[in-house]
Amino acid sequence: MLTIPVDDRTQLRLLELSHAPALFRLVASNRDHLRPWLPWVDRMRVEYDAKSYIIRSLGRFSAGTEAHFGIWFEQALAGTITAERIDAWNRVAEIGYWLGKGFVGRGIMRRSAAALIDYLIEQRSINRIEIRCTPFNRASQAIPLRLGFRLEGTLRQAAYLQGKFHDHLLFATTADRWRRTGAAREAATSTQSIPAPPAQRIAGSTEAHPRLS
Ligand SMILES: CC(C)(COP(=O)(O)OP(=O)(O)OC[C@H]1O[C@@H](n2cnc3c(N)ncnc32)[C@H](O)[C@@H]1OP(=O)(O)O)[C@@H](O)C(=O)NCCC(=O)NCCS
Numbered sequence: 001m002l003t004i005p006v007d008d009r010t011q012l013r014l015l016e017l018s019h020a021p022a023l024f025r026l027v028a029s030n031r032d033h034l035r036p037w038l039p040w041v042d043r044m045r046v047e048y049d050a051k052s053y054i055i056r057s058l059g060r061f062s063a064g065t066e067a068h069f070g071i072w073f074e075q076a077l078a079g080t081i082t083a084e085r086i087d088a089w090n091r092v093a094e095i096g097y098w099l100g101k102g103f104v105g106r107g108i109m110r111r112s113a114a115a116l117i118d119y120l121i122e123q124r125s126i127n128r129i130e131i132r133c134t135p136f137n138r139a140s141q142a143i144p145l146r147l148g149f150r151l152e153g154t155l156r157q158a159a160y161l162q163g164k165f166h167d168h169l170l171f172a173t174t175a176d177r178w179r180r181t182g183a184a185r186e187a188a189t190s191t192q193s194i195p196a197p198p199a200q201r202i203a204g205s206t207e208a209h210p211r212l213s
Helices: 017-028 047-063 108-125 138-146 173-179 183-185
Strands: 004-007 012-016 067-073 076-089 092-099 129-133 150-161 162-173
Touching: 004 108, 017 047, 017 067, 017 076, 017 150, 047 067, 047 150, 067 108, 076 108, 092 108, 108 129, 108 173, 129 138, 129 150, 138 162, 150 183, 173 183
Parallel strands: 092 129
Antiparallel strands: 004 012, 012 067, 067 076, 076 092, 129 162, 150 162
């Protein structure tokens, strides 16, 4: 099993079939928390759907196009983090992530993303890493901003969520920037500004994640 250490209490483990029950339970108990941001949440209806997803993800891992990891915090599955759209020719990859509600606010995702980016750059020779999220998802934007990514622009109507199209902000870093900003990243200050959210709000989201009407 491919494992990436994050810190004393946290590990990334490539998702495998034995993780399906824990994955299904975590998604099932976090639907309201995840639904505003992740279009697939209500398609994972039974444990078999989690198994199918893991089988597909392992196939894509073998093909070299994706790598789906469970985030294990003190031996409990806390969420997932994925390298997707891995383009080996151009050495570009995108990262996506989520945590169960009980695990947010502890820096788990910031550290997990940093560990995955180290792996992609140092072991998979990826040069450019992208993170995309809606302008309303301030918690998600905070991850690339804390990790020294640059906001490169807006992808118009790049996401279809809850029956509406939404723009995506595109954040990216490159291997040279990642290595250059390593020390500053360790310091992980909270001084970087997060783009102001537009007036619309997303249905079902929390106070920290404003709602779309
Ligand atoms: C996105 C998500 C994984 C972030 O989790 P998290 O627990 O906030 O991540 P971390 O604890 O690692 O926080 C990273 C930083 O963002 C900050 N942050 C969190 N929410 C924030 C917000 N609403 N506004 C500004 N900063 C915020 C944290 O304080 C933390 O800062 P620090 O590193 O200086 O302590 C989590 O909110 C989630 O799973 N959301 C639902 C699914 C989702 O949106 N996935 C992404 C789709 S693009």
